[in-house]
Amino acid sequence: MSTATAESRPYHHGDLSRALIDAARKILETDGPAALSLRAVAREAGVSPAAPYHHFKDKAELLEAVAHEGWHELDAALSKARGATENARDQMTNLGVAYVCFARDNPALYRVMYDCSRDKDALPDQLKDDGAYCQVRDTIGENSGGRATEIDLELATIAAWCAGHGLAEMISFKQFAPLKDLLGGEEAFLRAVFEHLGMFAKVIDQDPA
Numbered sequence: 001m002s003t004a005t006a007e008s009r010p011y012h013h014g015d016l017s018r019a020l021i022d023a024a025r026k027i028l029e030t031d032g033p034a035a036l037s038l039r040a041v042a043r044e045a046g047v048s049p050a051a052p053y054h055h056f057k058d059k060a061e062l063l064e065a066v067a068h069e070g071w072h073e074l075d076a077a078l079s080k081a082r083g084a085t086e087n088a089r090d091q092m093t094n095l096g097v098a099y100v101c102f103a104r105d106n107p108a109l110y111r112v113m114y115d116c117s118r119d120k121d122a123l124p125d126q127l128k129d130d131g132a133y134c135q136v137r138d139t140i141g142e143n144s145g146g147r148a149t150e151i152d153l154e155l156a157t158i159a160a161w162c163a164g165h166g167l168a169e170m171i172s173f174k175q176f177a178p179l180k181d182l183l184g185g186e187e188a189f190l191r192a193v194f195e196h197l198g199m200f201a202k203v204i205d206q207d208p209a
Contacts, residue, residue: 088143096194103168
């Protein structure tokens with residue numbers, strides 16, 4: 001493919017950065033991270049090999065852009081789930097189910113989101129600054145009746161987030177198949193798991209010993 005032909009593709013009449021991110025996501029989902037390179041992304045987007053360097057200095061920067069988009073999409077998914085009901089317990093369950101379903105439906109994107117965070121030993125800014133993490137924190141806070149301290153609220157949010165992340169990592173385990181069948185499918189299984197969070201603590205609190 002000549003440079004002239006590549007540069008005449010319609011992507012240049014729109015948003016090349018957008019096209020490159022879309023191409024990267026397609027490669028990630030179909031071929032995995034090992035197949036991703038700026039050259040491969042350029043080929044997938046139908047532009048010259050040099051074109052991606054106008055927007056991303058290297059593969060790592062492109063992956064950061066992909067991860068950034070993933071966090072925003074997760075935030076949107078959680079916001080939709082949260083707004084589907086006004087019941088406090090159902091809101092938390094909906095958030096958990098939406099989180100795991102997002103991870104299940106976007107496995108490569110989800111992996112990149114956390115891989116980029118691990119590289120920095122920190123959660124991304126958009127996760128905590130009015131993002132997906134805040135969807136969970138605000139839901140807990142709004143439904144605590146103002147009784148939760150700041151540290152309690154933060155710890156409860158971490159616990160809820162880790163529960164969702166852990167289940168997202170384990171959802172495909174074959175050992176869960178009988179429960180999924182018994183409860184009526186995967187999402188019913190997810191709802192049941194999240195609805196049972198905290199049950200052990202309640203049992204302990206009620207123990208007369």
